[in-house]
Amino acid sequence: MALLELDGLVKEFGGLVATDDVNFDVEQGERVSIIGPNGAGKSTLINLITRRLEPTRGDIRFKGESILGKKPHEVVQRGISKSFQTASIFPELSVRENAEIAALAAEHGAFRFNFLRHRDRYPAVQDRTRETLEAVGLHGQRDVTAEDLPYGDKRRLEIGIALASEPDLLLMDEPTAGMSPDETSDTVELIERVKEELGLTFILVEHDMEVIFSISDRILVLNRGEIIADGTPSQVQNNAAVQEAYLGGVEL
Numbered sequence: 001m002a003l004l005e006l007d008g009l010v011k012e013f014g015g016l017v018a019t020d021d022v023n024f025d026v027e028q029g030e031r032v033s034i035i036g037p038n039g040a041g042k043s044t045l046i047n048l049i050t051r052r053l054e055p056t057r058g059d060i061r062f063k064g065e066s067i068l069g070k071k072p073h074e075v076v077q078r079g080i081s082k083s084f085q086t087a088s089i090f091p092e093l094s095v096r097e098n099a100e101i102a103a104l105a106a107e108h109g110a111f112r113f114n115f116l117r118h119r120d121r122y123p124a125v126q127d128r129t130r131e132t133l134e135a136v137g138l139h140g141q142r143d144v145t146a147e148d149l150p151y152g153d154k155r156r157l158e159i160g161i162a163l164a165s166e167p168d169l170l171l172m173d174e175p176t177a178g179m180s181p182d183e184t185s186d187t188v189e190l191i192e193r194v195k196e197e198l199g200l201t202f203i204l205v206e207h208d209m210e211v212i213f214s215i216s217d218r219i220l221v222l223n224r225g226e227i228i229a230d231g232t233p234s235q236v237q238n239n240a241a242v243q244e245a246y247l248g249g250v251e252l
């Protein structure tokens with residue numbers, strides 16, 4: 001059984017078909033990138049998987065069970081986490097408090113405002129917080145207020161927040177957007193490290209081809225809501241339909 005199964009997934013916005021009969025499986029341990037031109041439906045697909053959007057038709061199964069009907073936080077508790085979510089960081093709290101909230105929410109359900117007051121009652125949360133901050137290289141900055149972190153470190157903290165729930169599947173929407181070349185290579189290194197250390201399964205939406213080719217086992221190409229190619233990086237690179245649709249004939 002695949003970890004994630006998308007079955008005939010359609011999302012319409014009024015007359016516009018943003019995802020058009022999308023079918024694919026993701027196996028445990030696979031690292032999948034989704035590419036495609038602007039407006040192809042990539043973010044829509046991610047938002048359907050995290051239950052931020054309701055599909056018009058079709059089904060999404062995780063570990064063999066349909067997740068339609070589940071709330072976004074229930075999906076997180078089942079093991080799907082998304083990084084680079086707008087406003088996943090609480091800017092006025094410290095790096096450590098941000099990781100604690102994520103670890104607490106993963107164990108005890110949707111965020112509640114009295115979480116931090118009771119955090120010492122949960123030693124497992126303290127361990128998870130420390131491990132998470134060590135994994136993303138922010139343990140030394142644990143007492144820094146999140147809004148004072150440099151941009152690249154904020155994005156690291158976002159990855160940490162997503163990892164704190166110990167997901168089975170991590171979704172990343174443009175992890176290197178807005179980063180300098182140095183921050184991009186640090187982020188790629190971080191993703192490589194967590195992928196090796198945690199054996200993580202992930203789906204990545206990204207525009208940067210270097211990032212995609214260095215960290216994916218498999219690439220799905222979306223065009224106008226439809227999957228037009230699904231294969232290894234070299235299969236996709238040599239696919240004529242992809243070159244035509246995605247880059248207007250320019251070689252990848």
Ligand SMILES: Nc1ncnc2c1ncn2[C@@H]1O[C@H](COP(=O)(O)OP(=O)(O)OP(=O)(O)O)[C@@H](O)[C@H]1O
Nearest residue numbers: 013016017018036037038039040041042043044045
């Ligand atoms: N909430 C919405 N209401 C109406 N139309 C939407 C909504 N969200 C997305 N769309 C439309 O659905 C289509 C797919 O958009 P989506 O954001 O998923 O594409 P994308 O591949 O992620 O694009 P980009 O690379 O530019 O982020 C676009 O035509 C977009 O305008």
